[in-house]
Amino acid sequence: MSMQNSNSSAAPSWPLLTGVSVVGVYAHFLLHAESQIAVLGLAVGAILLLIAFSRFGWTARVATSAATYPKLLGAGAVAAVVLVAAVSYEMHFALLMLTTVLLYSTVCLGLNIQFGYSGVVNFAGAAFFGIGSYTAAVLASHSPLPHLLIVALAGLVAALLGSLLILPVLRTRGHYAALITIAFGILFKTFLEVNDALGGPQGLKIPGMEILGWKFNDNIAIGDHELSFYLNYLVLSLALCAVTFVLVRRLERSWMGLSMDVVRLDETAAATFGVDIARWKITAFTLGNGLAGMAGAIYGMMTGFVAPNNFTFGDSLILVSIVILGGIGNPWGILPAAAIVLILPEKLQFIQEYRFLLYALLVILILLFRPDGLLPRKIRNYFPGDAGR
Amino acid sequence: MDLGLLGQYLLNGLMLGMIYAMVAVGFTLFFGVLDVIKFSHGDVLMVGTFAGLATYLGLESVGIDSPWLQLLLVVLVSVSAMAVLGALIAKFLILPLKDAPPLNTLLATLMLGSVLRESVRLFYPNGSNPKPFPRLLPTDEWSLGTLTLRVDNLILLAAGVAAIVGVHLLITRTKLGLAIRAVAQDGETARIMGINFEWIVLLTFGLGSGLAALAGVMNGLYYNETNFGIGLLLGVIGFSAAILGGLGNVYGAILGGFIFAGLQTLGSVALPAVLPSVPSAYKDVFAFTAVIVIMAWKPTGLIAEKSSERV
Amino acid sequence: MSTILLEARGLTMRFGGVTALDALNLAVHKDEVLGLIGPNGSGKTTFFNVVTGLYAASAGSVDFEGREITRRAAQEIYRAGITRTFQRSRLCLPLTVFDNIAIGNYQHLQHGLLFNLFRRQALKRQYQENLEEACRLLATFNDKLVDRLFDPVSALTMIDRRRVEICRALISRPRLLLLDEPSAGMTHDETHELMSDILQVRQRLREAGNSVTIVIIEHEMNVIDRVTDRCVVLNYGEKIAEGTYAQIAADAEVQRAYLGSD
Secondary structure, X not given: OHHHHOOHHHOOOHHHHHHXXXXXXXHHHHHHOOOHHHHHHHHHHHHHHHHHHHHOOHHHHHHHHHHHOHHHHHHHHHHHHHHHHHHOOOOHHHHHHHHHHHHHHXXXXXXXXXXXXXXXXXXXXXXXXXXXXXXXXXHHHHOOOOHHHHHHHHHHHHHHHHHOOHHHHHHOOHHHHHHHHHHHHHHHHHHHHHOHHHOHXXXXXXXXXXEOOEEOOOOEEEOOEEEOOHHHHHHHHHHHHHHHHHHHHHHHOOHHHHHHHHHHHOHHHXXXXXXXXXXXXXXXXXXXXXXXXXXXXXXXXXXXXXXXXXXXXXXXXXXXXXXXXXXXXXXHHHHHHHHHHHHHHHHOHHHHOOHHHHHHHHHHHHHHHOOOOXXXXXXXXXXXXXXXX | OOHHHHHHHHHHHHHHHHHHHHHHHHXXXXXXXXXXXXXXXXXXXHHHHHHHHHHHHHHHHHOOOOHHHHHHHXXXXXXXXXXXXXXXXXXHHHOOOXXXXXXXXXXXXXXXXXHHHHHHHHHOOOOOOXXXXXXXXXXXXXXXXXXXXXXXXXXXXXXXXXXXXXXXXXXXXXXXXXXXHHHHHOHHHHHHOOOOHHHHHHHHHHHHHHHHHHHHHHHHHHHOEEOOOHHHHHHHHHHHHHHHOOOOOHHHHHHHHHHHHHHHHHHHHHHHHHOOOOOHHHHHHHHHHHHHHHHHHOOOOOOOOOOOOOO | OOOEEEEEEEEEEEEOOEEEEEEEEEEEEOOOEEEEEOOOOOOHHHHHHHHOOOOOOOEEEEXXXXXXXXXXXXXXXXXXXXXXXXXXXXXXXXXXXXXXXXXXXXXXXXXXXXXHHHOHHHHHHHHHHHHHHHHHHHHHHOHHHHHOOOOXXXXXXXXXXXXXXXXXXXXXXXXXXXXXXXXOOOOXXXXXXXXXXXXXXXHHHHHOOOOOEEEEEOOOHHHHHHHOOEEEEEXXXXXXXXXXXXXXXXXXHHHHHHHOOO
8 A cells, every 4th residue: 555656657667577576486385285284374374474464565556567568467367377387387187277277267157248347147068068078079089070170069068058058048138148158057067967969977088188299198108207198288278278367358448348347336337338138248258158169179188088077066056256356347357267266176175175165155255255256347448558648 | 737747836836935035034034133134044944954864864873664654753853953154154253254244244154054954965974875765654645636735745845834933933923033033123222222133133033043944854855855055056046035025024935935936936947838848957947046136126125125224 | 481390190098997198299409408397297208208209109100300210119219219207317326437328329339249358459449438428428528527437326416317317318319318317316506507418419419410319308397498309298197388488487387287277
């Protein structure tokens, strides 16, 4: 708070770089922590550190600096992920976690367009993710299509199946639309369980990805060192997540973002000023589901396996929790929130079983006491860095 | 198809419809007084069923084994515990979020449903597995030609009718009901007229949740089994039924419940008959497709919602 | 006789058993300020809602600039050149002053996915134009408001919110502006100030060749007296009088409607 007086145009870039480095180093230790005590210590340490940082106004400094150099922030974040991954080059599990965080973040960026911007609720996020996995399973096993095209097609199929819901979602609002997506999510899972063609409850196997002869599921040998094959998926997921992030950012900082916000906040006012409500809801719903489908396809190819049980209503709620926890409408909130929600239960085995319960409680507390989430959304700045004047 | 089988389907449909109607009435009452949807309603029902089951096991362990006494206490404990739970939810979750964006209430109650579901799964002994629910009603059978009537089913149907009629009388004939209707019409004005708004809201949530608990116990007695997941399904179906009948309209909710049960029964009977390749396992798929189609067709219900938005 | 800009013929709006507008005939002349008055529930706001497409008329027709616009979607009516304010302010409170004004110019903003995501330079030019226009409009009201362009509307006072709402309605250069009780919730002095602002903005727009016709719903009779050229009085959805303020103030039926001496 006390740092507000520092002139933003003259803000230095080092707080930003320091901040990114600290988060990177922290992520590294978290991924490598072996004992439960160490993980618990890291979790408690993070909370204490955050409190201390805001007490001394350092978080405000980092925020000012980040707002001044948005490109540096993006580059820094990518660099941090690459570095953390490079250091863990032979640790399958750490890389799997990191890639999962990136893919879930991509899905949540899509959900953020849906209910963060245009106010279209979607409680079937996991179902659209699953549609992507199943599409990849079917196409990669039974067609010669190039795998990158399959990822794109998986997005398309998810968006198309989502469009079945567009009519009911458009004709209804809020609670009703929520019910429709919940019904769809349950329907999807029930359908897969009883449908033998798609493997029933046992699910399907998915071949690993292969691009131009490069097999993603083979470890990479460089001299004597063997790099984990997960690095392949990590690079691809990082690319997808980063591109999605930039586009979502641009979308928010454009007339599209403005129109979606107005649709969410006041449909009557929106209609009175010519805003085509259906157009923006359809755009948001389709984009979001398409992103979920693409991420689902990559995830499925990485894990080699898809089954109905991975896409329950509870999983959809976890996705929603990530968006709320991070700060609804703020894409920067999603990454740390996804990391917390996904990595902590894997590392702290004793909360694994309780994760649905814990996150549901956490979201309730956030809604009651800090509805804007950990990193609240900022005022729209169409052209940051050089705006205002 | 013979008459006996048809009768069985009819009875089964009526029973389902009764349970759905009781859930839907809760949704519609809550929407009436506060314009909110409590998505955790189905899970409150589920907790009510488990509260009843736990009561039964407790009674068994202390040696009270008269079925009628057991039944009375099971219903009493379940209904009153859920009434209290419903009021607590309203007090500490829904009223504090009254001025927040509707999305927040929606999310909060959805998450609360998750909390209830997971709590039962994790903390009820062996809660992740289906549980047998005791038969506390006489199971004598009467045969009418090919149709077999079971006494317990008839009692359950009668109890459901009694509960719904009771709620109806409470709302239309008593002072409390008048206050609930006043708050539903216009909360502000009701407050000015000296009605204790918060108290009425809490009572309404208690009433609806108690009714759901009763439906949950009836559901357990009917199927002789229950599990932690029934709430989600019954909640979604009850909400659909409430919407089908027009939210805020008690008669509509009851009608919606029976229509939905009719559709579902029809689905499970007609689907395999028309398309023999489709197994009856698809009946839930059919039911949820019906939910989506109904919402697309009549988004505000068959009986119009109470009032349009004020501009 | 001046030209007619908007004409309602036999306009009827029923809600269930209630008739909010009863075969209303009403003409708005080009370039005038028309006051729409009447007791509560006489159908004034309903008239606005029917004209702007929020309600679908039960019967009758509305013509704007010679074209029929009855039962068109709200969006089409906006594009035809009619904008409005609301009795209870309908701004998007978490959004900035600029965002709220810019959305008023929706028909001139480019919405293509490719334009918004990939042609950032072209978007920036369009953004700058709208920024300048918003500043110009705000400055007509109050120079201090220009400094608050990037504040959320929730941080503004009531009167400033009204001003932002009027800017939102003006930025697309409409030919007809419907003001629904702009003085609601304001003190006497604030109302006076706001009315001066409105008259001033209108004057400037006229000088710039963008004259705007105004229909204003008001309860404060001194406001009506000061700003309107002509008045129409509604009661139970019917027109009971029409004329200058002096004429309608002297009308016996109008007095009866207001005092309810029947």
